[in-house]
Every structure is written in structure tokens, then in C-alpha cells.
Amino acid sequence: MIDFSILVAVFFTLCVYSFLYKESPFWRIAEQTFIGLALGYTTILAIKNIIDVAWIPISTGKNYWFIGSIILGLMLYTRFIRKYSWISRWPMAVLIGIGTGVAMRTVIEAQIVRQISATFISLMADTAQKTFNNICIVIMVVTSLFYFTFTGAPGKVSGKIRTIGRYTLMLTFGATFGYTVLTRMTLLIGRFTFLWSLGARYYLLVIGIIMLLALALKEKIEKLVQGKHSSLSF
Amino acid sequence: MLIAGRYSSLVFLLAFSIITFYIIQRSRRGKAPQIRKLPAIDAIDEVVGRAAEMGRPLIYTVGGVLDNVEAPQAITGFTILDYVAHKTAKTGVDLIICPRFATHIPIVTDIVREAYRAEGTLDLFKPERIQYYSDTQFAFATGVMGAIARERPASFIMIGAWWAEALMFLETAVIYGAMSIGGTANTHQIPWIVLCTSYTLFGEEMFAAGAYLSKDPISVGTIGATDIERYIIISLILLGVILVTMGIPFLNRLLSM
């Protein structure tokens, strides 16, 4: 008995991977379905969110001020009317003002003050290894901070300091490179764990082979289709 | 009156606000801080020079959504494009531009046309060399990959807010032997750009190059102010380290007030 849900899931997964072999109608179906479903889903969640956060407080008579926020929310949509699109700047200004203020007030302690005091480490620690590490940390923090200064005079010494800073940052990007491989391979493993799972394995082989054949003979199929429907360009 | 435990943040906020306000005011009155000649600009000159020398095209892509947090990176991309367009107008290099979003097309077209008019070679300006593919990520990336394979450029420059698509066309640029320069503030994409290009502008260095070229008083003023703030932070760290090494945790307690 064919499990239609697994069949559809395997089909769309392989449609995306068909992009690796050849750009084809399979890929375009997958891409457009993804965009359509994503926006359809977001709409429902947005409506649900508006009801929970704005409509219910008003309908239960809790707080009539919320009507103001709904009006501001609707003002966003004036951006689609050319003549009045400037009105949408008011609600955008509210969002940007809150967002900037909320991030700014705590970023000072979280990303500046606390990071400075965390770098107060002794250069004569208990073990030789720790002392070496602490010296490296202090030098590397100071040089990578100094690397991003642009108005000082371009002297020999400042050039040397900036080079150390740039090399530190390169080692930092190496670590990011290492862990980015982790994220990308994780997503790949997640997909193939599903494709090789007992339920999906047979669909993988059947749909996979059919799709490979269709892609291999893509050019021939297109000539065939071209003959019949000149307007439909696949 | 003030909430305890937040005094040090408030002191930093007030101090840095005054520094930023003062430096921007001075720079708007004409006394802007001097940004040093950045190695990035030399790298861009070298890459444009290579395209002129080999008589092959130069592909320039600019990325970043205009109406959100990515806007500053897109603007820097436009500023550097203006600089490059002036150079290609002078040297007659075939400049191809691949804008990331449809909203970039009018802006990019104006920049290049004005640059060619300013250099007096308006006849060399060809609007069809501005090739737009799609707003969606992978369709844009495959479009740029196709352009690189088709045009076989000598040089490739990509400035802006890049995401996963960066690696796709960077690899193609390396395979086809283009000498390339990359610039972004998205730290998660910098490893690829460093590994595939001859020079990388990352984070503030990209904004500094933009300010150096645009001479916009507010951007140059902001960079001057942030430099002073960095010198303050560096001296605080060095002072703190010395005090802690001598066993005086005075600065620690001061900063955690």
C-alpha cells in the first residue's frame, strides 16, 4: 500500500537535490512550492498572532489603547499606494525606535563592559601553560581591536600590530569555517537519515531512478514537448 | 534615582555619545578625521588594472536588502561600485554588474551612467551589461555562476551582505581563474571569501573603505569616533591587565558597579 505522505516528502526532497545534477522543472517546482507554502503558513500564523496579541485584549475590554497599535499596523500597508506610501514610515519608525533602543541599552554591558572586564587576566598565572595562554589572549584581543582603527597615522609599528591582529582574525575565521561545516553536514545527515529510513527507502530508489532518467534525457524530452506546445516553455 | 549595577554602562553610554556627537559635528564643519589609505583600495586598483591589462571583463555584484539592517552594507557596495565604475570608464574595461535584488537596478544604473559621463566616455556605457537574475537566493547564485562561465572575467568583485549563495559563485570565480575581492560584514560568510579571494574586506574595514571613498562627513565622523572609543577600550584593557597581574582588582570592581 502506497503511503502518500512519505511519497510526497521523498519526491520534493529529490526535486531539490535534482538541482545538483541539472537545473530542471523539478527544481523550479520545489522552489516555487517552498516559497508559496512558506508565505501561506506565515499568513495564518500572523493572523493568529494579531488575534492573540491585539484582538483578544480589546474584545475582553482589557485595554482600548490597543486599537491605536492596530491602526499603526494597518498603516504599514500604505506602502503599496504610491501617493501615500510615506504614511508607512510612522509604524516603521515605532518599530525601529523600539528595536534600536532595546538593543542599544544592554549591548553596552553585554558586549563592551563585560568583555573588557573579562579580559583582565593575570600575565603571571599559576601554571606556565595558563600564563602563555593569558599573554596570547591579551595580545590578540588588543591587536584585533587595533586592526579596525582607520584614522591613525600609518606608521611601521602600527602596521606590525595590525598584521598580528589580522592573523588572529584569520585563525578566528578558521574556527568559524570548521563549525560551519558542522551545521551544513548536520542538515545533510538529517535529510539522508530520513531518505534511508525504512519507510522512505523504497520510494527513494523508485522516484530517484525515474528522476535520474528524466534528467538524463532532459534535452530530448524538451524537444518532444517543444514540438506540441510552443507557448509552454519548461 | 539610577538603577544599581548599571552605572558603568551609563558612563560608557554618555562618554561615547559625547565623543560621537562632537566628532560628527566637527566633521560636518569640514574638520573631518583623515582615514588612512587602506590596503583594500590598492587591492581594488590592482584587480581593475588586471582586467584592463588582460582585456577581459570585470564582474561586480552588490548585495544587501535596502529596507532593513543590511542597508549599510548595500550602500557601501554602491559607493565602491562608483569608484570602480570611474576606473573602468577611464581604462575602457568591460564592466558587468549583477545586482542581488530588483530594487538595486535603478540605483546601480544611475551610478554607472554618471561615472561614465563624468569620465567623458558615455558612449562606452552599455545598459545591457547590468544583468539581473532573480531575488531568490539560488536563482541569483546560478545566474552569476552562468555569467562567470560565459564571460570568463579577469576580475570579480563582490561587496555587500552575503549569505549562503556567496560560496556558490566564489567557487566558480576561482575555477575560471578570476582574481577576486570580497567584502561583507556577515562574519559567517567571511571564511569562504578569505579562502577564495585575493583580498577580503571584512566588518568595519568594508565600511571604512566606503567612507574613505564617499567622504560622507557622518560616516567618516562615526569612524573617527569609534577609533577613539577603541583606543579607550584598549588602554582600559591594558591598565586592567597590569593591575590584575599586580593583584589589585580595583578596575574589576569599578566596571561591575
Place this chain on the structure above:
Amino acid sequence: MEKYVVWKDHRWIYLLLIVVVSIPILSPIGLPVPISKSTMMSFDLIEKLPKGSKVLVSSVLAGGNWPDLGPPETALVQHLFRRGVKIVFIGFADETPTITETTLLPRINKYGARYGEDYVNLGFLAGGESAMAAFANDIRKVVTVDFVLKKPIAEIPIMKDIYKCSDFDLVIHIGMAEDPIRQYFTPFRVPLIVGVYGMMGPHYIPYLEAGQLSGMVIGLRGAAEYEYLLGFKGEGLMGSDSLSMTHLLVALFCILGNVYYFITKTKRKGDKR
């Protein structure tokens, strides 16, 4: 084309990767998983949580990032249910409440926890960091009803004495780490553990070292370590062999590619002379 390119048609490399990722899935090898410091810190902190203490689990879990964020959140939430603490779920991505109900909770042994008394799902708030700040400072002002039963917050037993972020004994955030540090830890000083995307791990090491994070579980690798500590075989441990093989492949390509490059480079320099 660059002369020293090893593979003309890159699609053979795709096939090789598919083979390398599939073999360990079909026949696992079972390599040991060393435990890292950041995962150990998280496990020890939750292990010491007294029964009945209140924990906030805020997350941006979604279909697209499930393989990266799902396993860490599953391991952490499984440990919370085992400790018998009270859990409040809140989502900051539009899919989070749905995927928490349909995918996350069904695979967790809840040790008889009852919805409403021991755990509750407060749904989704739009607005990113600003919504997080709004939620942390005054929950009842932005959340009116819960996600599952649609009951007003005041009538839900678990929410009886919870008004703002400081009423929680521990906060766990799944997603990025900087906005929870700015909106949960910095203003309220509540201990914060994060489950983050693998690629963001290195970016948050300074916060761990500065004491702003009390623990961090980094992507699938962190989840595998945590599952090993909890003693149950989830997606993390099942995927760790494939993780080894695929990483080894990339590392070998980097090494061999550069060895080949330097050999041909010296040969090329030789021709020029």
C-alpha cells in the same frame, strides 16, 4: 579552467559525498563521543536544579533549522522533564509553537507531567529581539492566552506566580545567543543556557568565558554529547558517525587539494625559470 583543478566535472564529488554520508547511516560504527566543556556545564547546572523550580524555554525552532536546533532542544528538554521542573515554552519564530507540539514534545518522555500544571506552551511573538524584551519585562502584557487550550494566562496553574523573566530559576534559549544575553541575562541576571546553531559556536565562546552563559550546547555535536550524558540514543548520537565521515572528507580535500596545489605550483614556477 584553472590548470590544477583536480575534478573537471564537480558532480562526481556530489556523488562521493552522498556515499560518504549514507554508509554510516546504513551501518553505524559507534565511535565514542568526547564531552566538551560547554555541554558539561549545561548538564551539571540542570542536574542540580531542585524539583519544581521554574524554567523558561524560549526558542526559534522551525522546519528548516530542525536538524541543527532540534537535537539540542530535545536533549535539554528531556533532561528538564526528567528533573521534574516546571517548563514554560515561548516561540520567537512563527513555526516554533506548532513544531514544539507536533515534533518536539511527542518524542520526549514527560514522566507524567501534565499540561497546564507542569508545562505550558505560550505560542509565538512577532518582532524578534523587541518581542523578547517585551516578554521578559512583562509576560502578561504581550501573552493573553496559551497556544494549546486558548485559556487566559491567569487561569493556568503553572503561570500563577510568573510575571516576568526574573521569576524563572533558569532560562534556556534555542537559536542565536546574543539577543537572549542582551534581553534575559543582562537586565535580569537569570542563569542562561543556550542551544545554538553549529556554525555560531565559535562566535559565542567569549560569552561563555566571560560568565554570561552558564552553558552552551553547540548543534548536532553538542546534542550527541548531551544524549550520551543522559544515556539515550537520539538524533545526535545516531548522526555522529556520519558527522565524522563527512568532516573527514572535507578535511582530506583541504589537505590533499593544497598538497596538489603546492606540487604543481613548484612545477609551474620551475617552468617559468
Place this chain on the structure above:
Amino acid sequence: MSEFLRRDIPLLITAFLTLFMLAEYFIDLPILGKLGGDIRSWGVVISAFVLPIGIVTLVRNNVTIIRRREKNWPYYLWSLIIMFTMIITGLIGDLGKHPVFIWLYNNIFTHLSSTMYSILAFFITTASARAFRARNVDAALVLISGVFVILTVAPIGEVIWPGIPVIGNWFLDIPNMAGMRGIIIGVGLGVLALGIRTILGYEKGIVMGEKER
């Protein structure tokens, strides 16, 4: 007058709200906290309205493509059909609880979105084989620390040689920690500078949209 409404009011709103959020955080006045809570709850409501803007933009783009019969127009038509199916089934009965809505989400959407992001694993592998070369010192340093960190993340690293995780973790805890701290402070200064410019009204960018620039 219209200039005042069009440009100055939005800038004043942004500057005032940024300042208010700062005042609420630093000054110990309960009234500020209460008002701040109200403003933020307004923000959450407005943000909810931002989400569907993507739909209006997409529908507008797709309709123009379909009307002009541009290349691949049938796919854009399909995109609208599947989107409205999702919206209509989502609206029937309890919001987002209709069986077809949940089926489309579980069996197509989640698979599509995680597969889309997994495709990058292939590009990393080909790029590491063909493009990642130590052409200059920068790339060499990224490769050295990169390879050690990759083999530290993979459990097999320790099996090959116990020294790998020791070196890998050193790269992670010392140079990476120091370099990232420099970047974090830099980003902090950037957020601060953007905030200060917003309060001073120099930051027209995001509020005005691209026409103004």
C-alpha cells in the same frame, strides 16, 4: 507642512522611542517601566502586521509574471495556488488546525525547507576540493585552524591522533576567543554608534526607505 509629516515626524518618533527605552533601563521610575511595557506591546502588534507584507509583494510580482507570460510562468501560478490552498485551509475551523493544513506543513514544507538548507553541504565539499587553496598567508591561517577545528568537531579526530582535539580546542579557546571578542566589541560599538546617530537624527536610512538616499 507635508515635509514635516513626511520626514520629521518619523525621525522624531524613532529618536524619542530610542531615548525612552534608554531612560527606562537606567532610571528607576516605575511609571517608565509601565509605559515602556505598553510601547513594547504596541511594537509586538505592529510586528505581527509586518509579516504578511511579504505576501502582498509576492502576489504582486507573481501576477505580473503570469500576466506577461514570462519564462516559467506556470511555476509562479502554482506558487500562488499552493499558497492560497494553505491560507484557505488554515482559516477553516480553528486557526491552523485543519488536517490538510497540518499535512501540507508536515509532509511538504518541513522537508522542503531543511533540504534547501542542506544543499550547501555539497557546495562546501566541492569548494574544499577545488577552491580552498593557501594562496596567501590569510588563506593559509584559515585553512590550518579550519582543518584542526573540523577534525576536533568530528568524533573521529581523537581516534586518528589524540593531539588533534588538543590543538583544535587551543585554536578555539585562545585565538578564536580573542579574535571574536575583538569582533563582538566592534559590533557593540557599531550598534551604539547607530543608536546615537538615530537619536541625533543623522540616521535617515532605514526609516525613509531607499528613495530618500
